[in-house]
Amino acid sequence: MNMTNGLAIEAIGLTKKFGDVSAVNDLSFTVNRGEMFAFVGPDGAGKTTTIRMLCGILAPDAGSGTLLGFDIKTQSEEVKKHIGYLSQKFSLYTDLSIDENIEFFARIHNVENFAKKREELLEFTRLKEFRTRLADKLSGGMKQKLALACTLIHKPEIIFLDEPTTGVDPVTRRDFWKLLAELMKDGTTIFLTTPYLDEAERCTRVALLNKGKILASDTPAAVRAMLGQKILEVICSSVREAFRVAGSDAEMRAFFTDIQLFGERIDFIFTKGTAAEAEALITKKFSEHGFTSGEVRAKASSLENVFIQLMQSDDAQAAEAAAKAEVETEGAAKTETKSKTKERAK
Amino acid sequence: MQAILALIRKQFIEIRTSAQLRSLTLIAPLIQFIIFGFAGNLDVKEINLAVLDDDQSPESRELVQDFTASYFKVIKYISQSREADALLADGEAKMVLVIPPDFSKQVLAKRTAAVQALIDGADANSASIASGYASATVAAYSQKRLADASSRQSVILKVASVNVETRVWYNPDLKSKRFFIPGILGLLILITTVIASSTSIVKEREVGTLEQLVVSPVKPYQIIIGKLAPFTITASITLMNLLILAALVFGVSMRGNLLLFFLLTLVYLITILGLGLFISTISKTQQQASFTTSFFVLPPFLFLSGYSFPVENMPAWLQPVSYLIPLRYYLTIIRGIFLKGIGLEELWPSLVALLICGIVIFTASFLRFKKNLE
Numbered sequence: 263m264n265m266t267n268g269l270a271i272e273a274i275g276l277t278k279k280f281g282d283v284s285a286v287n288d289l290s291f292t293v294n295r296g297e298m299f300a301f302v303g304p305d306g307a308g309k310t311t312t313i314r315m316l317c318g319i320l321a322p323d324a325g326s327g328t329l330l331g332f333d334i335k336t337q338s339e340e341v342k343k344h345i346g347y348l349s350q351k352f353s354l355y356t357d358l359s360i361d362e363n364i365e366f367f368a369r370i371h372n373v374e375n376f377a378k379k380r381e382e383l384l385e386f387t388r389l390k391e392f393r394t395r396l397a398d399k400l401s402g403g404m405k406q407k408l409a410l411a412c413t414l415i416h417k418p419e420i421i422f423l424d425e426p427t428t429g430v431d432p433v434t435r436r437d438f439w440k441l442l443a444e445l446m447k448d449g450t451t452i453f454l455t456t457p458y459l460d461e462a463e464r465c466t467r468v469a470l471l472n473k474g475k476i477l478a479s480d481t482p483a484a485v486r487a488m489l490g491q492k493i494l495e496v497i498c499s500s501v502r503e504a505f506r507v508a509g510s511d512a513e514m515r516a517f518f519t520d521i522q523l524f525g526e527r528i529d530f531i532f533t534k535g536t537a538a539e540a541e542a543l544i545t546k547k548f549s550e551h552g553f554t555s556g557e558v559r560a561k562a563s564s565l566e567n568v569f570i571q572l573m574q575s576d577d578a579q580a581a582e583a584a585a586k587a588e589v590e591t592e593g594a595a596k597t598e599t600k601s602k603t604k605e606r607a608k
Numbered sequence: 609m610q611a612i613l614a615l616i617r618k619q620f621i622e623i624r625t626s627a628q629l630r631s632l633t634l635i636a637p638l639i640q641f642i643i644f645g646f647a648g649n650l651d652v653k654e655i656n657l658a659v660l661d662d663d664q665s666p667e668s669r670e671l672v673q674d675f676t677a678s679y680f681k682v683i684k685y686i687s688q689s690r691e692a693d694a695l696l697a698d699g700e701a702k703m704v705l706v707i708p709p710d711f712s713k714q715v716l717a718k719r720t721a722a723v724q725a726l727i728d729g730a731d732a733n734s735a736s737i738a739s740g741y742a743s744a745t746v747a748a749y750s751q752k753r754l755a756d757a758s759s760r761q762s763v764i765l766k767v768a769s770v771n772v773e774t775r776v777w778y779n780p781d782l783k784s785k786r787f788f789i790p791g792i793l794g795l796l797i798l799i800t801t802v803i804a805s806s807t808s809i810v811k812e813r814e815v816g817t818l819e820q821l822v823v824s825p826v827k828p829y830q831i832i833i834g835k836l837a838p839f840t841i842t843a844s845i846t847l848m849n850l851l852i853l854a855a856l857v858f859g860v861s862m863r864g865n866l867l868l869f870f871l872l873t874l875v876y877l878i879t880i881l882g883l884g885l886f887i888s889t890i891s892k893t894q895q896q897a898s899f900t901t902s903f904f905v906l907p908p909f910l911f912l913s914g915y916s917f918p919v920e921n922m923p924a925w926l927q928p929v930s931y932l933i934p935l936r937y938y939l940t941i942i943r944g945i946f947l948k949g950i951g952l953e954e955l956w957p958s959l960v961a962l963l964i965c966g967i968v969i970f971t972a973s974f975l976r977f978k979k980n981l982e
Contacts, residue, residue, distance in 0.1 A: 317823045321982060339825065347823040353816030355618065357625040362618075369614030370824050396625065412820075 270295045270420050270451040271316065275325035278311050278474075285311040287474035288325065293453060293467075295419075298446050301455040302462045302569065303471030309455035310350065311474075313422050316453075317347045329420060343371075346418035350425050352409035356398035360389055360408055363397055364415055371416035383411040386441065403434030410441065421445070423454040427461065439464065459565040470569050473580070477572040482565060489571065491519070491563040494530045494540050498548060498555040501526055507551050508544075517543055520571050529567060611826045615834020622808070623838060633804045633842040634849075637796045641850050644796075645858050648788035652737040658684045658701040660692060665712030671723065674749050675705065679741045696728050703727045703738050715753065789860045790942040791915045793850050794935055797843055797873075798880050798909060799901070805839045805884030806897040809977075814893060818981075828978045836881045843877050844870070863949030869942070872955070875962050876938040882970035883934075889976040909935045934969075937962040 271293035278286040286308040293299040301309045314320040316327055318338040327334040332341045354363050364383065368376035384390040387407040392400070397408060406426065413421055423442075427435045439461070446452060454465070462468045462482060469479035478485050498504050505523045508514050508530075514521070517540065520531040532540055537560050548555045623629045657680040661668050676682055683701060686692060695701040706724040714721035725742045729735040812818040812835075821831055847870075855861040862869065883905065891897035910916055912926070913935035919927055930936050937958040944950045944958075952959070 319819055319822050342823060342825045345823065347820070349816050349819055351816040353820045355622065355817055356815065357622040357629075358618065362621055366614055366618045367820070367824070369617075370611045370821065370826050372610055372825065 268295055269293070269328070269331070270297065271299075271327070271329055271453060273312070273316070273325070273327040276312065276315055276322050276327060277324040278308075278315060278320065279323050284474050286315070286322075289474065289476060290325075291469055291476060291479055293451060295451050296446070296449050297467060298442065298452040298454070298465045300462045300465040300468045301453075301471050302457070302459060302468055302565070303455075304457065304573075306473075307471040308474035309471060310424050312471075313347070313424050313453070313455065317345060317422055318342065319347075343416075344419045346413035346416070346421040348409050348413045348421065348423045348426055350428065352402075352405045354397040354405060354409055354412065357396065359394050359396055360384070360400075361393045363408060364411055367412040368415045373416050376415060379415060379417070380411075383414055386444070387411050388437075403430055403437075406430055406434065406438065407441075410438075414445075418450070420451040420453060423452065425455050425457065427456065427458065459569060462565055468565070470565075470572060472573050472576050475576075477576055478568070485568055486563050486565060489519075489563065489568055490533050491531050491567065491571075492533070492537060492540075493561050493563050493567060494532075494537060494544065495527050495557075495559055495561050496530060496544060496555055497527045497557045498553050500553060501528060504528065504548065504551075504553045504555075507553070508547065511547055514543065514547055520567075520574075522567065522570055524566075529561075531563065531567060531571070612830050612834050612837075615826070615830065616837050619808075619835060619838040623842060629804060629808065632800055633839065634846055637800050637846050638849055638853060640796055641792060641853055642857055644792050645785070645789055645854070648785065648792055652734050652741070653679055654681045655679055655702045655734075655738045655741065656681060656683045656700065658682070658686055658692065658695045658704045660686050660689060660704060660706045662709040663707050663711040667712040667715050668707045671707065671711075671746075671749050672705070674752075675742075675745050678745050678748075679738075680745075692726055696726060699728065701728070702734065703742065705742075785858055786860050786947055787943070789854050789858055790946040791939055793847070793854070794876070794938050794942055795909065795915060796850070797847060797877070798935060799906065800846065801839055801843045801877065801880050802884040802887065802901050802905060803898055804842075805836060805881050806887040806891065806901060807894040808839075809835055809885065809888035810891050810894050810897045813888075822981055828981055829974070832885065832974060832977065836885070839881060839884075840874070840877050844873075847873060860946070862946055864945035865949075865951060868951060869945045872941050872945070872959060872962075873938075875959065875966055876934065876941075879934045879962060879966035879969055882966060882973045885977060886969060886973035889973060889980055908933055912936075914939055931961070932965075934962055934965045937965070 269292050271291075273292070274290050276286055276289040277284065285306075289308070289312060301307075301312065303309055311320065315322045316329065316334060318334055318341055321335070329341045330344055332344075334341055355366065358366065361380070364380050365376065368380065373379070381390075384393060387410065389404060389407055389411065392404065397405065400408060410423075410426070427438055430438065442452060442454075454461075456462060465482065467479065467481050468485060470477040470485065478488060480488070501523070505521065505528050508521050508528065517535065518530050518532045520529075522529045522531065530540060530544060541558050544558065545555055623633060657675060659672050659675075659682055661672065672682065680703070684695065686695070686704075689706070692701075692704040692706070696704060704726040706726065708722065708724075711721050711723065723746065725739065727735045727738050727742075809818075812821070818831075851862065884901075887897050887900050887905070891900055908929075912922075912930045913919075913933045914930065915935060919930045919936065922930065940958040941955050941962070944955050
């Protein structure tokens with residue numbers, strides 16, 4: 263085994279384009295051994311594409327990467343021996359039983375004595391009593407756990423989990439996280455993607471991903487603190503109306519860096535001034551417009567707040583850049599037409 | 609090696625468990641074989657005949673008698689010629705025999721007598737067969753009259769002048785079956801093998817298990833062997849069963865060397881498995897794979913291989929196309945071994961051609977498959 267550094271995963275400038283769309287854009291990050299690292303982002307952020315490049319399913323257009331020190335492009339044979347990959351679809355052989363599925367994945371990984379490990383995994387995933395059942399006849403949660411067992415049979419050092427809890431019921435989801443916690447205790451490096459920010463909070467480090475780029479990457483606590491934000495959470499009457507008014511009020515917009523609506527509450531985010539000043543402003547404005555603000559409390563910013571804000575500013579920048587580019591091409595087009603007219607005039 | 613064995617084992621478990629795969633590879637071909645084996649028969653017997661006898665003489669009745677004694681069955685005697693039209697038009701009669709009023713007079717006067725046969729030509733094949741039978745019957749009748757007359761009066765009697773056409777269709781029942789059954793066999797093996805292999809590979813891609821294989825240390829060639837070897841075995845088992853059925857149900861048994869037959873069939877199987885692999889690389893879903901097979905593979909195999917129509921009858925510009933169709937060579941091989949009992953001395957050109965087809969198709973498909981994985 264290659265022990266030259268303590269890194270489980272290192273990605274340098276990974277890039278992948280599908281046609282004109284760049285799914286992953288110059289992505290660099292590292293994951294230490296034994297870490298649980300999460301990619302968080304909306305659909306289409308490039309999470310799956312990144313995993314597929316790291317696992318050697320997809321060749322990157324540019325950039326490089328290593329897993330356990332092995333190059334993902336030139337040493338994929340070595341890489342494959344040490345990784346497990348759980349795809350979003352929980353890919354199993356539906357016409358094989360639980361036992362047969364695990365046995366098959368053991369054999370193609372050249373695991374000689376898999377019987378003991380299989381018992382352990384069946385115990386671990388609590389699938390023992392269903393072991394002769396066809397995979398096709400399992401519930402979604404059981405399929406997910408069986409897929410995990412198949413991924414773990416060859417004792418991989420790194421496992422890649424692509425949205426492992428999407429479409430899984432809450433109970434199974436909790437069980438699954440318990441399993442992951444145990445795996446981490448055993449020293450397995452876990453790289454997962456998730457659209458759920460509460461899941462990301464449980465990881466040792468997270469990377470917020472949008473449109474193929476990392477917006478922020480650190481421990482959940484550090485990411486939460488990165489914007490130096492303070493938040494007042496307000497629960498009030500006719501919350502949507504209040505949110506609309508707050509958003510269009512100049513004084514409020516000057517004070518707060520962002521105002522976000524979450525169901526029945528509004529989060530007022532600010533960086534300057536004190537909480538007392540903020541509360542006074544909110545109470546004043548709300549009474550002016552006839553809203554009664556109920557509960558007002560200070561709270562730490564969540565990953566969700568940070569992510570939404572980062573995403574919005576990222577999208578705004580992108581829109582600005584696009585608009586600028588459009589103006590430029592338009593300008594270019596105009597000059598072109600002009601020169602053509604001139605030519606014609608001649 | 610262990611990985612290949614694991615893949616083969618896995619595929620057999622899938623075939624055993626999946627009703628669809630099991631019946632497609634092992635059961636459906638047997639049932640189809642029995643049904644199509646009975647259907648595949650071009651022999652013409654009991655041709656429905658209507659008779660318009662305007663002569664009503666002992667001589668005319670004797671002629672009709674001779675017709676019923678051969679391949680014809682008289683379904684109706686009519687008295688008006690326009691009735692003949694109706695009978696032929698609605699298909700009740702395949703042929704109408706018209707005997708003119710002066711038939712016996714001419715015959716007895718030792719002159720050439722004419723009879724008319726109106727034949728439904730919608731099915732050109734049966735029509736020419738019926739016409740052949742009719743000519744033969746009339747010829748036999750003339751011979752008989754001739755013999756009678758000469759024995760009585762030692763004078764040569766001229767009766768109807770007759771053209772005798774000899775046709776291969778005059779074979780007893782068994783012969784056309786013998787010709788068809790090997791073809792049906794080759795075609796059934798083709799359909800089931802191509803559909804089973806292509807859909808099974810596409811299914812792995814759909815479900816995502818192929819991706820799991822890609823992230824494992826298994827290599828693409830191992831995936832292919834593990835995937836296709838089991839279908840080679842099921843196809844061989846099915847073929848064996850079909851041979852038994854051919855002998856038991858249709859009384860058509862192998863004339864040539866069984867071992868040679870299996871070896872050459874193996875080459876054919878590898879070729880069509882390559883075709884299945886190719887279809888899997890161009891199909892996104894299992895439905896698409898079956899559709900591609902039934903729409904783009906089956907028709908040329910059916911119509912251009914010489915299975916339905918002899919290649920020699922095709923126009924010159926079309927004949928070269930049939931060289932691209934592996935079934936053409938396999939038909940030559942299977943009919944040769946089955947019917948004529950010939951061996952490699954005669955069959956090697958077909959074997960070489962089949963091998964070339966196989967190698968080209970398989971290599972192209974494997975490269976495509978490998979490229980798709982990356």
